[in-house]
Amino acid sequence: MSTPTIRPPVAISLARSRRTVIRLHPDDNVVVACYDLTAGDRLDSESLTTIDPIPSGHKVATRAISAGSSVIRYGQFIGLARTDIAPGAHVHTHNLDYVEVDHAAQFGVDARPTQFVEKPATFLGIRRADGRVATRNFIGLVSSVNCSATVVRAIADYFRRDLNPAALADFPNVDGVVPLTHGNGCAVDPNGLGLQVLQRTLRGYAQHVNFAGVIVIGLGCETNQVEDLVEVDLSGLDRPVASFNTQDVGGTRQAVARGIELVKSMLPQANDVYREEVPASELIVGLQCGGSDGYSGITANPALGAAVDRLVRNGGTAILSETPEIYGAEHLLARRASSPEVGQKLLDRMAWWLDYAECMGAELNNNPSAGNKKGGLTTVLEKSLGGVAKGGTTALMEVYEYAQAVTTRGFVFMDTPGFDPVSATGQVAGGANLIAFTTGRGSAYGCQPTPSLKLSTNNELWLRQSEDIDINCGEIVNGYATVDELGEQIFQRMLTCASGESSKSELFGYGQNEFVPWQLSAVM
Template identity: 65%
Template structure:
């Protein structure tokens, strides 16, 4: 089976070319701008038939109904009707279909190439040796019922509302309340509660929190005592808990919480950044609001940066299992061992069964916005999505919110919905998120900073207030995948050292905490 084209080749296209060819065997090319009927694509010897929006696909040969259609040298679907050369290829004539994938476990794995002098960033070294990229105090809730008081406590320390509250604590990045909508009316022995507890446990001990306060109602299924016990946590100066019912109601709870945070602040402020190796960087990889350019520009740029990160000893977490569906064979071929590859396939099979039980389809993606941007099937989206993982070996596969211990490129099983996916990554230890978007997603991820990458220059010009890096330069030939990958790697290090990302400047991050809920609510 052919490997995907080297994405760096797209960067070498001459600016005058109207379309992008990603692989010699592809049946489609990608429009760089809007094409109208009668446009001659000299490089393909094809005349466009009808309107083709930017980022969308144009057929370069006659494709019979039922035939496979390829992009990146891989199958992205099957023609649902005859397609003529020059026609727009999209949802009206391209559909999902089943086909055999060759998993060839480990066939493409290769020895890593370490660098002679690893890069460093200015990190915060915790007492246990773990390294933080931010220094927050966190307020977690055991149940939805305590969300309001948690928010009220955090709001007391908001610098934009009460600048005096943290004036004496310049080394504290803020006090954030991460609330959720579950925690009760679930099976106390079920998978859903266990998943919630694992997620909360991961956040409670995350190095980006100097200290954590957990607040409950008191009578919920997700009892704080059980949460601590299942996660191996204990009360100390860094971790405190209490409930609304034991505190005597809402007003007293808020006052008590404010007083407890004030007691935590001096110790939290007593930190200094120091040079640490890039091996302490754990980056969660996300893409949202994807378009037809995502797999050509921003995702490969992120993949190039990931390859550099792995060479420097760091870790990257690829996720969103439904959005690698149909492309998982390209990861199993890079698995360091057959066992790791089989773990990934087992998660794919779990998702197939999960969707079947709920009467859903693995092709419920792409979203409406993805389709408007040029993506037609989940196969096409997946092939572009895995480019975020670069070319490194697949070092391990984790279930949702499990602690990530391995170094290198790893995979965590999560849904494709970005807030749920990134929540699992941060629970697993991600201290930085890199998020690519072609449509303009609004996103942040406290306590870990989130760096946003625009796939195209039009988005950058329209929404640069939300973006940290423009990868659209790849499309116009003014930059290369490798060059922007190096720039992004430096941006990762700068952000980990304390440079605030655009989403942080806007205050994103608290509302995007969304644990994955699996249990039936009764």
């Protein structure tokens, strides 16, 4: 989430609400009040009567929860009952604790075997020669260093349909040419982690299934040499890969001309693709939230989680990320790990962040604020789980470092910062062929070569900024849709978007400025 603090969901009370409480998952033994409830209020959807006043956004027990047993929200453990809790009672800091336990011993205790669907859903994808499936069909221009950014963008501009429609007129199956420019690539430790991460990111893009051809373009004298990027990693690709340095071809004018000619030479083959029915298991969806608000954790995030559960049951892959934002909930995620090794990897990444933040003089702190608690969030777990809710409830199959190739199917984690463009850049480098992005404040994020669906957490945003948003999840609050219904709607929209239907951000041409590799190195 791009905002430093999550607003309490004080605005949940909507006059026209058709519902009193929101159920976030069928397994939950608490539900969330849509507005201020009094003792004795009837909750028809839960066949239950409240026995305490329940403030808007706070939790009501739906079943008897005995002292010492688990409280479940988002289908997941959020703490232990301190006392016996009766159905209809208020559940908050007075009767709910997070008890420190032996975390390692709990690896995998919540990992349930995936219930795969019998007949998987399908979409219309582009199957490449190596068997991977693309959702879009671009040509990529990878810059090794900021010093080749202007050349790269001049080449890409030549092929922009809005500026020079003739250039791609004969190639309707080519979605465009993506300039992957950035501010790094030189004056860094040649043996340091920062350059490794940058190179892994650039290689991930160069190998991305949504590219039908790739050109790697450098200046020539940079630390991050084009030769290192191309020769080792791209030589085995099933696509045209070209590369050159501006200094080797005689300067800017020649470099731009060379790049345009190379793209032209790739267009006939790039255009020679067709979409065919492929199983949903070919989807790799990067999960994001940016500009969160008090609704994120009860509308769009759990709805996306419900879609992810469907995706995983169809054999697909979803990547949760944004490590600093799950601080406090990493142990809960580790309870879903498919093996102790996977659980430990997640904890190791969080330990790395703690060290890194200390070294950088920053803080990892996701504790609920006074406002959060007033809004109904009891523990740091619950707050972080508002973000984790995007990942649904299935077992955590693998943990990846930033921009590592995602090869395990199912629900996985990739360590990234929380900042949206940096996080999504890592996921796309890892192979994501779709992004699903929740927003409460109104992010206008978009991506290339991977399309990005945006989900609003509240109706006000949808009314204000629907040209930038694909699906409204605000209807959950006033009872016109359930989390599960929106989960199904989102899953279906994933399939149509993957099949070629444009997301809103694609209509505006987003994605030419949102390639932002994680910068870890000191710039010297």
